[in-house]
Amino acid sequence: MKQATNIEVKKNNRNRIFRYICEHETVSNPDISYDIKMSLPTVTQNTKELIERGLIEEIGELKSTGGRRAKALSVAANARQAVGIDITKNHIGLVLTNLKGEILEYERIFFPFAENEKYYRTVNEKLELFLEKTNVDRKIILGLGISFPGIVDINRKMIIHSHILGVDMVPFTSVSRFFSYPCYFINDANAGAYAEGIYSKNRERFFYISLSNTVGGAIFSNNALIQGDNFRCGEVGHMTIIPDGRLCYCGKKGCLDAYCSAMILSELTEGKLEYFFKALKENDKRIEKIWEEYIAYLSIAIHNIHMILDCDIVLGGYVGSYIEPFISSVRNKVREINTFSEDKIFLKACSHKTGAAALGAAFNVIERFIQQV
Numbered sequence: 001m002k003q004a005t006n007i008e009v010k011k012n013n014r015n016r017i018f019r020y021i022c023e024h025e026t027v028s029n030p031d032i033s034y035d036i037k038m039s040l041p042t043v044t045q046n047t048k049e050l051i052e053r054g055l056i057e058e059i060g061e062l063k064s065t066g067g068r069r070a071k072a073l074s075v076a077a078n079a080r081q082a083v084g085i086d087i088t089k090n091h092i093g094l095v096l097t098n099l100k101g102e103i104l105e106y107e108r109i110f111f112p113f114a115e116n117e118k119y120y121r122t123v124n125e126k127l128e129l130f131l132e133k134t135n136v137d138r139k140i141i142l143g144l145g146i147s148f149p150g151i152v153d154i155n156r157k158m159i160i161h162s163h164i165l166g167v168d169m170v171p172f173t174s175v176s177r178f179f180s181y182p183c184y185f186i187n188d189a190n191a192g193a194y195a196e197g198i199y200s201k202n203r204e205r206f207f208y209i210s211l212s213n214t215v216g217g218a219i220f221s222n223n224a225l226i227q228g229d230n231f232r233c234g235e236v237g238h239m240t241i242i243p244d245g246r247l248c249y250c251g252k253k254g255c256l257d258a259y260c261s262a263m264i265l266s267e268l269t270e271g272k273l274e275y276f277f278k279a280l281k282e283n284d285k286r287i288e289k290i291w292e293e294y295i296a297y298l299s300i301a302i303h304n305i306h307m308i309l310d311c312d313i314v315l316g317g318y319v320g321s322y323i324e325p326f327i328s329s330v331r332n333k334v335r336e337i338n339t340f341s342e343d344k345i346f347l348k349a350c351s352h353k354t355g356a357a358a359l360g361a362a363f364n365v366i367e368r369f370i371q372q373v
């Protein structure tokens with residue numbers, strides 16, 4: 001029993017040291033010892049082990065502040081890598097990242113979803129071609145994070161439902177068997193939120209609204225996602241915004257999704273959201289009117305979420321990636337209906353403008369590794 005405890009303590013120490021090194025550029029053993037309040041011999045022993053495992057490396061010496069120069073240590077960022085795949089109705093997004101969460105390669109491919117073996121076999125082929133380009137050694141790939149637009153039940157290990165893809169009760173294994181790497185599944189809005197929060201210094205707690213072709217959301221708190229009892233936490237797309245309002249794809253009336261899906265905007269500009277925001281920037285009157293309407297509905301959702309959670313709200317998804325130059329118009333709308341005066345700005349645009357869901361899925365794999373180092 002005692003031995004198990006010692007092993008746990010040792011593992012915990014090693015993990016804290018490794019995480020500290022991952023989060024900093026260049027550090028020394030004394031820096032780590034001081035900052036995480038661990039004895040210098042313990043730190044030195046652990047960093048020695050991590051060097052032997054190839055997970056960190058010595059990169060010269062730090063400037064002396066008197067006395068002996070300390071060795072400069074840094075994470076061997078590319079020693080382990082992870083892939084993220086974002087599966088959507090019409091595209092797949094692929095990203096390769098490393099232990100520092102850097103984007104090494106990203107690609108978005110037009111490839112409509114189909115629930116059959118051929119689809120997954122082709123996705124695997126596209127993934128292997130993508131990896132071919134990066135020259136990554138397959139042995140260092142920790143796994144494949146798969147973002148899915150639907151209810152992802154991690155306990156039952158299945159995708160319970162995806163309305164947009166038209167699938168129900170898909171066991172993880174029926175997807176993972178097509179790939180050569182361990183697969184980890186995550187809901188798309190959760191993945192977007194995870195990308196936004198996990199390696200960010202200033203985003204400890206926030207609500208993420210994913211404004212893509214479907215609308216979703218996620219709560220990120222203390223470096224983790226809140227999943228809810230049925231893995232449906234944050235499904236704001238089906239919050240009722242207008243009683244008896246527009247018909248939603250879910251069959252109900254008045255859902256946020258029916259008013260704030262990215263398609264509401266993109267269908268006015270040949271299916272291209274980019275053109276919509278270009279026209280908005282150029283003060284196209286017709287586009288401006290639609291935008292005013294769009295943000296009026298969106299503001300109701302933002303206000304309601306903010307009243308419940310009282311935390312930052314990040315706008316992500318397709319619309320979120322274009323919204324930064326126009327965010328003050330949304331803030332003003334929210335301010336008009338806010339009951340309270342705010343002493344800080346709580347509404348933010350997402351920081352990952354491309355491939356957030358794929359990236360979040362990949363970060364999920366990296367984080368699992370860091371936790372067990």
Ligand SMILES: [Zn+2]
Pocket residue numbers: 237238248249250251252255257
């Ligand atoms: Zn709905």
